[in-house]
Amino acid sequence: MDKPRIAVYKFSSCAGCQLQFINFESELLDMLGQIHISYFKEATSLVEDPPYDIGFIEGSVTCPHEEKKIKQAREDCKVLVAMGACACEGCINTLKNYRPIEEQVKRVYEHPEYIDTFDKAYGIDHFVDVDAYIHGCPVDRDELREFVVATLMAKKPFLRPHAxxxxxxxxxxxxxxxxxxxxxxxxxxxxxxxxxxxxxxxxxxxxxxxxxxxxxxxxxxxxxxxxxxxxxxxxxxxxxxxxxxxxxxxxxxxx
Amino acid sequence: MSNVTTKKEVNVFIDYLARCEGETALRLNVDADGEVRHYEVKLFEPPRFFEGFLVGRKWYDAYEVCSRICGICSVPHVISGVEATEKAFDIKPGKQTVMLRKLANLSELNMNCIVRIYILGGPDFLGVNSVMDIAANPATLDVVKMALKLKRLGNDLTDFCTGRETHPVGIDVGRMLKLPDKHKIEPLLERLKEAKEDAWKVAEFVASLKVPAYKRRVPLLAIHREDGYALNYGKIKSTSGFEVTPYKHDEYISHKHVKQSNALFYSIGEGQSFMVGPIARVVLSFDQLSPDAQKMARKYWGGPEWFHENMPFSVYAAHAVEYMHTTDEMISILEKLKAGMDESEIMKEKAIPQKGQGFICTEAPRGLLYYTFKFDENGDVQFADIVTPTAHHVHNLEQDLKHLGPSLVGMSEKDATMQVELVARCYDLCCSCSVHCVTIKK
Structure with a gap:
């Protein structure tokens, strides 16, 4: 069987969740024996054309260009995974949801007219269908590993439902x-x-x-x-x- | 292949720079005579409004949230946020707390050196796309194995003193929430001593990299103190001659909105761009480096002047030197912890907020980082201002593009693009961080 082609995308986020892939370190080499990285900007200059078998989405959709990008990612990936709190629930990006956006833009930027942003931030399932969620800020590496291994074995990953x-x-x-x-x-x-x-x-x-x-x-x-x-x-x-x-x-x- | 017969204009457009944290675009246009017509660095990372949404949040949310500014350098963000809060509340952390924070900072910087040399920058000079490609070549697999081993050690040390390597848990205002597990000290010390041997291999690897000839010397700025290699608590020193207490930074460092770029441009003096980060620290605090780090710098690169003269590509050598230094300093901190830890500092009560403002300036791996928090009497945030290293860098990177431009005439588009990428990656731009300089063109 061909190795599954993996894409790792970044939306509005701190890049800490995709870092967890790199933080696999020694296991990373074993993992690379089983998967093929087709798109992962933080780790490689190589960019292969879609379609991808699994797309890991890090980050929230917070502005119009990201909405376009997430819809394209949905088309390009057979399985779309929300990786980390920003993609799953919106995480700290949603903190802007509770105050008028104009006030916040003005507070941060000298030229608010250049800023193109949505009033509110949400997880990516506000815009597209999501096949799986890996929670946490950042994602827990054991859980990410469990997810990758189970998926490679075509089994349901054990993601804990309890408190x-x-x-x-x-x-x-x-x-x-x-x-x-x-x-x-x-x-x-x-x-x-x-x-x-x-x-x-x-x-x-x-x-x-x-x-x-x-x-x-x-x-x-x-x-x-x-x-x-x-x-x-x-x-x-x-x-x-x-x-x-x-x-x-x-x-x-x-x- | 380069077209040497008929020179034509150079048009470089990089829409999304790889192996860089966040989203950066670069544009450079040079005519056939070598005149630079357009140069631009654009960070198109979407704004997340930290300084906007923090207003009205509780003090204990502020530093916790600021960790999420950057996944790679979450440690200095948390520590800066905590220390700005302490200043505002007039709280002085205990000696051991300060030492454990220093350890956290060092471990993060240590890990970052390896990431920069082997994962983000190194592949460029070996002519491959990624560290995965280096690993795929049996001749260089061992290089990657060692790099990953060293990176794990840095991460394990952050985990050891803060509870988690990305977004640390145990750092709090006025105290550490928990002491590290003393049973882990001895094995970590052993690994650090082994890493010290490996550090020489890191230096050899960096020295063997064939970097481009391009160089441009500009002023350097870093925190400095006489009694140690400063990551925080010091003065801002510059190679152009000034040394000031950090809260006076805006008397010396100015920023303005420039029409041509829409970015905030940081300058010293009359519009002079500058650089912060590893090269600045190594040059300005060379005497404070550990003996072996100095020895390494002298053996492979001659001394501090070389780093200044050969910027920006001397950054990888600076990473190697800082790798040695941080390893040495962590060994000495762990030796102290081994001798015994003081339980009383973690037993301290949760901080009591008071009305006030706190400013702090620290060294993140990429350079100067300022935090200002202002709280009301309930400990609610009234004002927050965060200036990141990358914000300082955009101006100088644009200047580098301008100076690099003429040398690209006659190169193929592919080669010219590569040259621009190589220079840009020296800056280790961290776009998630740079909440201050998002440039969005209309």
Whole structure:
């Protein structure tokens, strides 16, 4: 069988997720035995024409030229994968969604008239059909590996549906919400990261989007009992995954 | 092949520069007589409005979000954000916290040297498209294996002290959230000592690369301090003679919107472009490099003057020298950590916000990085300003294109394009970073 032809695209993002491919390092050479890189601007000058078997999309669509580009990518790739929080949920690009865009453009650029941007940012499935999602900011390398290997073997990858809390408990951490009154979203956020942030003492900020049975309204109630004002809780939900339906519910539950 | 019989105009257009972080386009037009008619660097990375959307966010979001400015240099972004916040809140971090941050910065810079030499820049000089091609050649596979091994070590060190190699977790305002696992120190030290041997091979590899003859000397700017190789906490020093406390930077470094390009052009003096980053650090802080890094620089390249004289292509040699230096300095930090770590600094309470403004200037791998945060009494962001190394560089890269132009007359389009790419990649442009200089033509 021919090696599958892979394309890695960058949209509005920090390039940290595509970096995870390069961060495979020694495994990268093994991986290259099984796949063929056809398009990956950060890693190679080689550009081969489409079609591609699998397209990994990093980044959100935030401006008109990216909308055109994502629609073209959809046509060019048999399987389209949203890789990382920007492509999946919009990540920090969506932070601009909660303030008037004109005000923000003016704050940053001397000549706002040159700036061509959408008022709001979303994950790529706002514009095109997406075949698979690999969550996280950045994506977890173990999960990315699992995805690539399973796909090569034509198996369904095991991407974890449970909450970050589950993994945090497995790591035997003390609970940041209970111990430190942290604004931890671990109970409503999809796991798969190994609870890396709470394990290092940082409350979960929901970069992986909601888990399957998230109950954000209940968490809002808990935060209130801990003494947090509603506008602080709302901002917590309107953070890395604020445009997902579940986190929107959390934000809307705040007055 | 070059057409030597009839000279014709040179038209270079690169719509999306490869092996560079983010999206850059370059355009250069030179007529048959060698007169440069048009030169332009365009970063078409879409704006993400960090300084816009940070306003109204909580202080603890600000530095966490700023990590996401750049995946490759997330460590200096987080540290700069944290330190600007500390300035605003009048918090002084403990000695060990500062040392662990330094370790994080060094590990990231160390990893970046390898990425630049072997993955982003190196393939150019071996006539191949990518590091994958270098690995595909059995004669050079071992070179790639060593590079990937060294890169993993840099990443493992960032992971060791911050919890994650991309977007570090454990760095917080006034404290580290967790101490590194002491059982990992000894194995990391062993690997670092092995890497020190490998560093000489890195230097040999860089010295063997056939770089183009093009060179152009311009002033260099970097943070400098007498008592160590500065990555933060120092003065901004320039080869043109000034040395100033960082918050006075705008008295010496100006920027303006230039019609011809629409980019923000950073200059010193009367519109003089300059360079920041590895060459600037090596030249300005040569005496602060570790003994072996100095020895390496002298053995292969003669000394600091060579780096200044042979810019921009001396950048790869500067990466090799910084690889040695960062390896040495990390060894000494790990030796200190091995002797014992102080638990009290991680037991500190979460920072208490206060109204105020903080400014900080640090060295990211690509050079000077400024952060300004202003908070109200609740710790909500009122103002944020971030100036990245790449923002400093656009002006000088355009000047390089202008100076390079005449030498391209008579070359084939392919060769001329390659020359422009090679020069541009010396700058290691980081477009995700350069929220300040997005240039979008109407």
């Amino acid at each position: 970050v809390c589950v993994e945090c408990k497995l790591n035997e951490n003390e609970c940041l919400l209970l111990r430190e009154n942290g604004l931890c979203l671990g109970s409503v956020t999809r796991g798969g990261c190994g609870a890396v942030c709470p394990s290092w003492g940082r409350p979960c900020f929901g970069c992986r989007g909601p888990n399957v049975d998230a109950n954000p309204e209940a968490l809002v109630e808990i935060f209130r009992k801990k003494g947090y004002p509603d506008d602080e809780i709302r901002r917590r939900f309107q953070y890395f995954s604020g445009e997902t339906p579940a986190f929107r519910k959390g934000a809307e539950a705040c007055v």
